[in-house]
Amino acid sequence: MWRNCVRLARRGLGRGAVLRPDPTVSRCGVSKDYALPNSSWSQGMMDLYSRFLEMCKDGTWKRIPSYSNSVDHIPGKAFWGVHSKYQPQLWQTINMDTEGVGFEYAMFLNPSEKRMVCLFQPGPYLEGPSGFAHGGSTATIIDSTIGSCATFVAGRVMTANLSINYRNPIPLGSVVLVDSKVDQVEGRKVFLSCHVRSIDGQTLHAEATALFIRLDSTKSLQQQMSCQ
């Protein structure tokens, strides 16, 4: 399957094909959960996913679907994306319409530990150095995982600072675990840290720290930004 994805990706790129959002989702607004197993997932990704699903059974962990923002999972919090006309497209941009070529991922939240993990399998469209994930895609998945974690703790947040040390390149098609947690909350500031490791835990691919700032919950993002 992985070889097929690479071939498909290369063919598509060769013809200058443009990936489009899934029309069934963007046109009628029906949400599709992209953070679910598909045929592009490797055995390692499937095994890890099953392990976390198992841990969801006693309520320790909670699976975060792709189609709804993590804010949606916090009781009493408003849906962050409701003010944005672009919200329905966000997930397709991230996951693309062809399985396996972009960001394949699944997120799980541990509320009591204020921890969010992301199982991440980068596809060929994310290539930076030959055969490895582009650093920007690693930054994206880190920011999204840490951001979801901060969102769970503080509600509507934005990244103010993200500092990443890249330790070892991530091979395309491999599976890594992005493990983030909240370290401290000071007023509107949420400090977090994150490690990206291979699934056997032997390779540290990246480590990061981040500062997120909580936004005014009574304003839409657009109102918030136009006030500055």
Ligand SMILES: CCCCCCCCCCCCCCCC(=O)SCCNC(=O)CCNC(=O)[C@H](O)C(C)(C)COP(=O)(O)OP(=O)(O)OC[C@H]1O[C@@H](n2cnc3c(N)ncnc32)[C@H](O)[C@@H]1OP(=O)(O)O
């Ligand atoms: C791929 C698979 C996806 C999976 C799917 C999951 C989806 C899950 C989605 C949810 C997760 C979203 C994750 C993405 C999140 C972004 O990508 S956000 C986009 C990137 N970030 C931005 O564009 C932010 C741009 N900056 C800003 O808008 C504003 O500077 C901010 C950050 C909102 C802060 O502005 P403000 O509210 O006016 O706050 P301000 O008064 O300036 O600062 C408050 C305090 O923070 C401090 N501060 C502010 N900035 C900084 C800084 N950079 N460094 C240090 N201190 C700072 C200030 O000094 C101040 O401190 P005190 O004086 O109170 O001690």
